[in-house]
Amino acid sequence: MNCNKATVLMSAAIDGELTEKEAEELSGHLADCPECRSEFQEAKNTKIIIRERIVRVKAPRNLVESIVRLTNVTG
Amino acid sequence: MKENKKELSAREQIKQQEFQKEAVPHINALYNYALHLTMNPDDAEDLVQETYLKAYKFFDSFERGTNCKAWLFKILKNNYINKFRKNAREPGKVDYDLIKDFYHTIKDVQSDTTEAESDFFHSLLHEEVYQALQSLPEEFREVIQLCDMEGFTYEEIANMVESPIGTVRSRLYRGRKLLRAKLEEYARKHGYNTDTEE
Numbered sequence A: 001m002n003c004n005k006a007t008v009l010m011s012a013a014i015d016g017e018l019t020e021k022e023a024e025e026l027s028g029h030l031a032d033c034p035e036c037r038s039e040f041q042e043a044k045n046t047k048i049i050i051r052e053r054i055v056r057v058k059a060p061r062n063l064v065e066s067i068v069r070l071t072n073v074t075g
Numbered sequence B: 001m002k003e004n005k006k007e008l009s010a011r012e013q014i015k016q017q018e019f020q021k022e023a024v025p026h027i028n029a030l031y032n033y034a035l036h037l038t039m040n041p042d043d044a045e046d047l048v049q050e051t052y053l054k055a056y057k058f059f060d061s062f063e064r065g066t067n068c069k070a071w072l073f074k075i076l077k078n079n080y081i082n083k084f085r086k087n088a089r090e091p092g093k094v095d096y097d098l099i100k101d102f103y104h105t106i107k108d109v110q111s112d113t114t115e116a117e118s119d120f121f122h123s124l125l126h127e128e129v130y131q132a133l134q135s136l137p138e139e140f141r142e143v144i145q146l147c148d149m150e151g152f153t154y155e156e157i158a159n160m161v162e163s164p165i166g167t168v169r170s171r172l173y174r175g176r177k178l179l180r181a182k183l184e185e186y187a188r189k190h191g192y193n194t195d196t197e198e
């Protein structure tokens, strides 16, 4: 496997979505290639940054209440 | 065969209980998704409300044992398309001021969780990350949100965006490449050297 192919696989590797064969090939390449290892780390960080830096808000109280009410129709 | 009233209400009660257990816990996730789609808190609220009404009505068609959050997201997305698509922003056009303003409206008490280590990402501001994400073409932004922020699998995302898994995979790859370039651009503005080949 060359560096280009490895780079393409990294994205799905981070998500745990490679086939077994692809995962094996990629880790084989990473073991031999320091550039791709550092690239892989950076790629992981990109995912982390999206997950952690984008603010999550809570749904407004009235919205939550009205939805709970919707499913509370008694009788 | 006719069912009597008592039986119906017992069935309805089971449905309610199940709905509360399966669907209601995802309100926050749906609200956030709706906010990112509409960039407007009132529209987001309407969208979530309508999604839950629809979901409740069609709860029988929810395949038990599958991911309820994914099912709800799909309903919300379809609702959004029907309702807002006509006025959706044009691809490629990004209103940075709108994004910034919007970001400040939704940003409440900020609790920073663990941050990435001391690489260039560290220098980025929250709104820069958000701007970078929002500046991506929708097809890329969407899959990144669903994957990285909401943790859906490729199969779930493929089903939501009605594209093959291979397409989801390549959109993620391409979208992340674009996103990285944007983020590095911001980092350079902060004086970070993001060039790895020194």
Ligand SMILES: [Zn+2]
Pocket (backbone or CB within 6 Å): A002, A003, A004, A006, A029, A033, A035, A036
């Ligand atoms: Zn390599």
